[in-house]
Amino acid sequence: MLYVVILFLFASITLYFLLGGADFGAGIIELFTSTDNKHRTRKTMYQAIGPIWEANHMWLIITVVILFVGFPDIYSEMCTYLHIPLLILLLGIIARGTAFTFRNYDAIKDEKTQGFYNHMFVYSSFVTPLFLGIIAGSALSGQIDPTAKDFVHAYIFSWLNWFSVAVGFFTVALCGFLAAIYIVGETDNVDDIKRYIKKAKVSNIVAAICGGLVFIASDIEHVGLSKWIFGNPIGLTAVIAAILSLVLLWFIISDKKNRQWIRVLAAFQVSMILISVGASRFPRFVIFKGGSSMSLLTDHANVNTVDDLGIGLVIGSMFILPALGYLYYSFQRKDR
Amino acid sequence: MDDFIAARSQMALSLGFHIIYSCIGMVMPVFMAISHYKWIKTKDPVYKNVTIAWSKGVAIFFATGAVSGTMLSFELGLLWPSFMKHAGPIFGMPFSLEGTAFFIEAIALGFFLYGWNRLNTWFHWVTGVVVGISGIASGILVVSANAWMNSPSGFDYVNGKYLNIDPLKAMFNEAWFSESLHMTIAAFSATGFAVAGIHALMIYRKKNVAFHTKSFKIAIIFGAAAAILQPFSGDISAKGAAKRQPAKLAAMEAYFHTQEYAPLVIGGIPDTAAKKVNYGLEIPGLLSFLVHDNFKTSVNALDKIPVKDQPPVAIAHYAFQIMVGIGTLMMFIGILYFIALWKKRDWFNKGWFLKLFIVATPLGFIALEAGWTVTEVGRQPWIIQGVMRTSDAVTKMPGIQYTFYLFTFIYFTLSLFVIFLLKRQIQMVPELYDR
Numbered sequence: 001m002l003y004v005v006i007l008f009l010f011a012s013i014t015l016y017f018l019l020g021g022a023d024f025g026a027g028i029i030e031l032f033t034s035t036d037n038k039h040r041t042r043k044t045m046y047q048a049i050g051p052i053w054e055a056n057h058m059w060l061i062i063t064v065v066i067l068f069v070g071f072p073d074i075y076s077e078m079c080t081y082l083h084i085p086l087l088i089l090l091l092g093i094i095a096r097g098t099a100f101t102f103r104n105y106d107a108i109k110d111e112k113t114q115g116f117y118n119h120m121f122v123y124s125s126f127v128t129p130l131f132l133g134i135i136a137g138s139a140l141s142g143q144i145d146p147t148a149k150d151f152v153h154a155y156i157f158s159w160l161n162w163f164s165v166a167v168g169f170f171t172v173a174l175c176g177f178l179a180a181i182y183i184v185g186e187t188d189n190v191d192d193i194k195r196y197i198k199k200a201k202v203s204n205i206v207a208a209i210c211g212g213l214v215f216i217a218s219d220i221e222h223v224g225l226s227k228w229i230f231g232n233p234i235g236l237t238a239v240i241a242a243i244l245s246l247v248l249l250w251f252i253i254s255d256k257k258n259r260q261w262i263r264v265l266a267a268f269q270v271s272m273i274l275i276s277v278g279a280s281r282f283p284r285f286v287i288f289k290g291g292s293s294m295s296l297l298t299d300h301a302n303v304n305t306v307d308d309l310g311i312g313l314v315i316g317s318m319f320i321l322p323a324l325g326y327l328y329y330s331f332q333r334k335d336r
Numbered sequence: 337m338d339d340f341i342a343a344r345s346q347m348a349l350s351l352g353f354h355i356i357y358s359c360i361g362m363v364m365p366v367f368m369a370i371s372h373y374k375w376i377k378t379k380d381p382v383y384k385n386v387t388i389a390w391s392k393g394v395a396i397f398f399a400t401g402a403v404s405g406t407m408l409s410f411e412l413g414l415l416w417p418s419f420m421k422h423a424g425p426i427f428g429m430p431f432s433l434e435g436t437a438f439f440i441e442a443i444a445l446g447f448f449l450y451g452w453n454r455l456n457t458w459f460h461w462v463t464g465v466v467v468g469i470s471g472i473a474s475g476i477l478v479v480s481a482n483a484w485m486n487s488p489s490g491f492d493y494v495n496g497k498y499l500n501i502d503p504l505k506a507m508f509n510e511a512w513f514s515e516s517l518h519m520t521i522a523a524f525s526a527t528g529f530a531v532a533g534i535h536a537l538m539i540y541r542k543k544n545v546a547f548h549t550k551s552f553k554i555a556i557i558f559g560a561a562a563a564i565l566q567p568f569s570g571d572i573s574a575k576g577a578a579k580r581q582p583a584k585l586a587a588m589e590a591y592f593h594t595q596e597y598a599p600l601v602i603g604g605i606p607d608t609a610a611k612k613v614n615y616g617l618e619i620p621g622l623l624s625f626l627v628h629d630n631f632k633t634s635v636n637a638l639d640k641i642p643v644k645d646q647p648p649v650a651i652a653h654y655a656f657q658i659m660v661g662i663g664t665l666m667m668f669i670g671i672l673y674f675i676a677l678w679k680k681r682d683w684f685n686k687g688w689f690l691k692l693f694i695v696a697t698p699l700g701f702i703a704l705e706a707g708w709t710v711t712e713v714g715r716q717p718w719i720i721q722g723v724m725r726t727s728d729a730v731t732k733m734p735g736i737q738y739t740f741y742l743f744t745f746i747y748f749t750l751s752l753f754v755i756f757l758l759k760r761q762i763q764m765v766p767e768l769y770d771r
Contacts, residue, residue: 051450054402054442058435064409065435068420069428076421079413083733090410091746094403098750101399105392106757107764155733301425301501308503309432316436323443331450 001303001310006283006296008313009066014274016059018178018267021171023049023056025179027096027125028172029199030118037195042118045179046104048186051331053100055324057093070309073299074285078135081144081158085131092128095120126172133171137164137214140281141223145289163225166210166217173207174270181249181266185259197253204246228280238276245269337737343415343730346740348712350404350411353747355708356701357401357754362471363527364394367554369464374550376457385769386551388452389761394467395449396757400750402442415736419719419729422498426491427484429503434477441470472520479519480512486711487511487580488720510580514572515711521562521569522707525666526700528559533697534762540690544765556693559700560670566663571626577714578627578635581721584714586638587647588656589623590616598623598635603657606649611638613653647716655709662703669696 026045033041049056067075079086103117138144138159148154180200184193218225229235249265281287283297300306337345368390375383409431413420447455447463455463484490490506492499535552539545577585585591590606590613591598600623604616621631628635638646669692676683683689719726730736 051446053446054398055439055446057402057406058439058442061406061409061438062435064406065428065432068409068413068424069432070425072421072424075413075424076417079410079420080417080731080733083414083731086410086414087739087742090407091742093406094746094750097399097403097406098753101396102753102757105396105761107392107760107768151734301428304501305425305428305503308429312429312432312436316433316439320436320439320443323440327443327446330447330455 001307002297002300004310005066005070005300005306005313008310008317009063009070009296010274010278012059012063012066014271016057016063017174017274018270019052019056020059021129021175021270022178022182023053024096024125024129024172025175025177025203026183027122028129028176029179029183029203031122031126032176032199040189040192041183044183044187044192048183052327055327057097060093066309066313069301070306071285071294071296071300074294074296077144077146077286077294078139081146081154082135082138084155085134085138085159089128089131089135092124092131095124096128099124129171129175130168133168134159134164136171137167139286140277141167141218141221142287142289142291143221144286147289161221162217163214163221163223166214170207170210170214173203173210174273176203177207178266178270181262184253185263200253201250204249229276232276232280235276235280238272238279242269242272242276245272337740339734339736340727340730342737342740344726346736346743347411347415349740349744349747350408351708351712352705353751354401354404354408355704357397357404358475359523359701359704360527360530361394361397361401362468362475363523363558364390364397364531365464365468365471366524367531367558368394369461369468370554371550372461372464376461382546382550382769385547386554389547389765389769390551391449391464392761393758395445396754398441398445400754402438404747404750405438415731416719416729417731419724422724423485423720426488426498426501426503426506427481429507430477430481430484434474434481437470437473437477441467441474444470475520475523476516479516480507480509482711483511483515484509485719486515486584486715486721487576488723493723511576514569514576518566518569518573518707521566522700522704524558525562525566525670526559526704528555528557528562529666529669529693529696529700530698532556532559533693533695536690536693537697538762538765540687540694544769547765547769552693556673559666560673563663563666563670563700564674567667570660570663575627581715582636583638583641583646584652584710585627586636586641587649587652587714588710590649590653591623591635591637592639594634594637594639596624596632596634597621598627598637600626601653604653606653608649645717647714652710652714655706655713659703659706659710662699662706666696666699666703669693 026049030038030042030045064075067078099117099120103114103121106113106117138161141161141163143161143164144158145153148157177200180196180203184196184200187193187196215225217223229239245265245268249262249269252265253262283295284293285296285299287293301309368387371383371390372387374380375387444463444466448460448467451460451463484506487510488506489509490502490504532552532555535548535555538548539552574585577588590601590604592611592613597620599618599620601613601616601618604613606613623635624633625631627633638649672689672692676689715721717725717727719729
């Protein structure tokens, strides 16, 4: 059952990245859209994510629940040493979730309050994935130091380092990339499609640059990222697959017939990045300064709990996945 | 401010706000589904308008409830890492099921809110019902997790170790049913009265009377029925507390000396040092009767409990008095409503009758917060009753007072926003629905 739980953990993280991440990306794209086109872009984005908005963010809750029920030691260590970035992440989630709902459900749509909601939405859309990336980077970078004696070393430098921050920006760029790719299929307007394709290409280039920065930062901080990824067969395969899919994506992106395919390719590419990192570090989930780590295979809850959690997740997913699939199906663009 | 006090205050604040958002978020879908059903059956457009207007309220409260709930799932770990480290695997079962219920609720809400003119009428209606059912299920599950903290079971605590963990037994702990029942009824009565009160105000001001009268009726039937049922559920809860948490019962009753014919103290100012209550009204034997169904049987008081294991008596007692006082008042208002419905129809047009409900708007939520205070403060100094002290669970990160200030600011701002949005929704009723 432990492997079932771990599978659900990774699946939830990946789905949160692909679905929730694209929602963040929608805000990021809005942030980097010229004022002339902002209104139309916002409307297209809203039509695309409105119905599935709340569901996309449930994956984070599932992830957290799996962690604190199944891997309580890991959860409590992360909560202690990454308290501050988690807190900022929460602030981002609150600001974003409420701004998105408020701007839609404010009965009076005057410019002043709508402008306020929009600002709140776009900036929190940037900050939230930035800190998600920082948290992920910190868990893996070996900068968390449980032996630290002072506040700054224990609670600040655990996450404020070149590697974590680079991973943060890489995450933001990937979210923007996903959203730009997804949105291409959401409109029939030729000018808009051109604009979105351009956005997708730009955000892809930015993501590639940020990815490069992650490797450079990894060298500065002696994280050894290239060694893990290229030294691990699954990691290496996943990276190669991601690069191949990227090349293919650039070739077919402008072709109208391939709108569904480019989504699949983009999602595939991002999943491969997650898999390459996850696989090369598995079973380690949090790595501390000095090399000790917490492992998904040993630092889990007692067997009874893991079994019950696994059964609960399997049964729960039998309800959730078909319903979620039908939700996506029902609100595809053809129905609008 | 001391870090421990700051952490407790931040948790209390977060739960105090979340409880309001989530109660409304779980009860309003039920009202919405009933109004929707009436519309499908009668084709009276007013019901459709009420449904749509309420669904906007649901969307706002669902979103705020979802973000404040997400915050709580993190805050449990951020503020109480040692608690979660040990308790997570034991009481995690209801949380993981709640995650599922919440997920289904979010999916169903997506269907409901965006399904107008797009889905089959009855399928659309069912999605609204699913929102309500899964919301209530989430509430029951989360309260079961809290009940475990009051009535820990499903593990053996041996030499500081948690052994033989059985998550299902922990979920169905002794308190789960009474606590979930009390909370669910409280949610219906508080939300019913609050929603009805706002619509009563609009009727009183003679604005869109048809719209507000229909809304008022659906909300108050639930509110009034729940308010009448609540004292019975409260009795079950109090008997359970007497059995499992004698310190909590004694503190909320400000009952210091173990005796036969134990009195019930109404009101009064507890003096913990002198171990007595000043200015309270004592009814001899009533506490014995409520706990044991017998006026004579002795009830254990605070003198049986070591001082270091006693909760703060004054807070628990005041909160309990507020809850019971308001609960009783709401029960009478509920009875009056049913008298009006069956015998005195003309009351509905009387100013005093409407004013009664306008004044009662916030009462249910005040009682609900007071009741929550009794549950949580009454359990102190324990975070897991009799097993782990709250002070041993708090994070070692210093400076929690600053996050407390930050959260205070955020919750108040968020609430102001919600009130602002609801006000604008109500303000726009004539323009949006007078077609």
